[in-house]
Amino acid sequence: MSSPGTRAAGMKNDYRARNHPAYWAFIVHRVSGLLLTLFLPLHFWALGQAFHGAAGLDGFLAWTQHPLVKFAETGLVLLLAAHMSGGLRLLLIEFLDWRERQKSLLAVAAGLTLACGLAFLLNLV
């Protein structure tokens, strides 16, 4: 008899098996993480402008005040908030005995994400 690792894999699940809130939370966490990873080089490049003197960085910062860039930044804040609140949710599930509250934690994470995005968009902070 072969070992489990080498046996036939069996049939795979499709979207119907994954259509529930905790799986959506996983997707949001994974996608936000990947997009933030893609953003990081841009972030470091922007900070790196300071190496070429204040004018370079100031010029770039002035460009970020453009309404479209500001709007795109709201997306970035949403991604950050989603990734952070999703991560906090996972830490709470893994380090506390809170299994009955898993779905409530999901709602709290989603609410926190939207609140952060709105606060940024409405210029509250």
Next chain:
Amino acid sequence: MQTLKVRIWRGAENGAFQEFEVPRLESQTVLDVVTHVQRKCDPTLAYRFACRVGVCGSCAMTVNGQSRWTCRTHVDKVAENGTVEIAPLRNLPVVRDLVTDMREFFDKWAKARGRFTGSKTRKDDFERVSPESKERKRVDAGIECIGCGVCYSACDVVSWNRDYLGPAALNRAWTLVNDVRDTAQAERLAAVAGDAGCHACHTHTNCTERCPKGLSPTAGIAGLKRAVLSATLSGKI
């Protein structure tokens, strides 16, 4: 008479759905439908069942894309537009039609040290475990597993990592970690700590969503993660 359209998987992993039409009855379960097809339409249909009342855990299949125990799944609950699609469990080799090879599922229970190891003999008195103790309550929360394989079939991590022990084996390990009589705790935690153990879980909660007994293997796996961390920090494993 009202009828139900049924699409049933035929063949092994390479196969196709075959359509049948069966009479629609009141309080009909998915297992009733499969049995009707085997007895009245095609006696070569292979499927597995025993108790028919949700105790033995042998009749699990994939119904309209979701892993379920078929003996206690009513057609009313799952039929979509008068149709039910029935396939074998996922993540397990298909023997034929609706029958899967469950060996790897149960082998992994053994790998996760899902066997009680005690120190007492029949001459010793009973161990007294308070039903109110934290450990006993944790055992109660996970002990009703019937080994149906629904969680294993629903788990994406099993699909991604063929060696992953899976929700049922880890849930079993968690109930034993909380068994104050067990003497193989360090070995068990070491067995579930590897790359294919509890830390591989992504908390999708597919297992918890689908468990027909309403258990939460996710909670047990989270408990194992904490237990492994604590045992590592204290040098026990």
